[in-house]
Amino acid sequence: MVFFDRLLVTLVHLRHQLPHTVLAELFAVDRSTVSEAIRQVRPLLAARGFAVPDRAGLRLKTIEDVFAYAEAESVELRMDGAETQVRRPRAGRPGRRAFVSGKRRQNTIKTTFSDGQGRILLSGMVRPGRMHDQTALRTEGIAEQFRTRPTVRARVDSGYQGLAKEFPDQVSAPPKKPADEACDGDKYAWQEARRRQSSARICVEHTNAELRQRAPLRRFTGRRDTYAETHLAIAGLISDRSAQRTTRQPTSTELVLVRDTAC
Numbered sequence: 001m002v003f004f005d006r007l008l009v010t011l012v013h014l015r016h017q018l019p020h021t022v023l024a025e026l027f028a029v030d031r032s033t034v035s036e037a038i039r040q041v042r043p044l045l046a047a048r049g050f051a052v053p054d055r056a057g058l059r060l061k062t063i064e065d066v067f068a069y070a071e072a073e074s075v076e077l078r079m080d081g082a083e084t085q086v087r088r089p090r091a092g093r094p095g096r097r098a099f100v101s102g103k104r105r106q107n108t109i110k111t112t113f114s115d116g117q118g119r120i121l122l123s124g125m126v127r128p129g130r131m132h133d134q135t136a137l138r139t140e141g142i143a144e145q146f147r148t149r150p151t152v153r154a155r156v157d158s159g160y161q162g163l164a165k166e167f168p169d170q171v172s173a174p175p176k177k178p179a180d181e182a183c184d185g186d187k188y189a190w191q192e193a194r195r196r197q198s199s200a201r202i203c204v205e206h207t208n209a210e211l212r213q214r215a216p217l218r219r220f221t222g223r224r225d226t227y228a229e230t231h232l233a234i235a236g237l238i239s240d241r242s243a244q245r246t247t248r249q250p251t252s253t254e255l256v257l258v259r260d261t262a263c
Helices: 003-016 020-027 031-046 063-073 133-139 142-148 158-166 184-212 224-246 252-262
Strands: 077-085 108-116 119-128
Touching: 003 020, 003 031, 003 224, 020 031, 031 224, 063 119, 063 142, 077 184, 108 133, 108 224, 119 133, 119 184, 119 224, 133 142, 133 158, 142 158, 184 224
Parallel strands: none
Antiparallel strands: 077 108, 108 119
16 A cells, blocks of 8 residues: 555544454455554654644644643643543453543543643543543643643643642632532532633533544544554644644735735
8 A cells, every 4th residue: 555545544544443354345455454554654643743823843742842832822721631441451461450440430541631722732641540630640740840830820620629739829620619508608609610610621621522523532442552542643633623723814904915915
């Protein structure tokens, strides 16, 4: 297969998670040819990083890149955790219970992603589903980044209350629910604060939903050791489209000025 066909078969696989046998029939090649093409192209897509709007050629690949960009551009980050169901490990395999999520009661791999202003800035920090969101963040060194860059701000959900408590001037989390015996005024204030927090974080939920439109990120049926690479490849492609969508379009006045200058 030429490179264009190998790229195309990989994109179809990442979008619909079709079996390699089906893809081989569609492209009129052997199954092993399809498998080899995906193994060759998928790492290339995963290594591209994440696009940044209005910054042609700039791509973010690490936590350090995201925090440096957020500090330089005064971008308020959004952070959340997403879970993708994976195949259950064989019985008797060490660490089998590490993939059982306490929230979904399924064998999952948890991916924590950072998002600023509705754009994917980084995704693919893969941890077992049993690991708490806040523990995953600390494992990746995000707490250290907040400590190093005190001007960076972020909004998180209630799963990161500990991180918000440690960095109260940088991390904003929903307030704790008041006790049942609290007065109506406190309950109303809590509901209003929670509503405002949810409204500010809705963009990261939309991003999460966009990731779920891809079949491999709804339920991954491949080998677990290839999930991180698959997730990076898909999220990087989505970041390209979101960067183009959020890039400011020229106004009619600017178009007239460009036309007059060209004439």
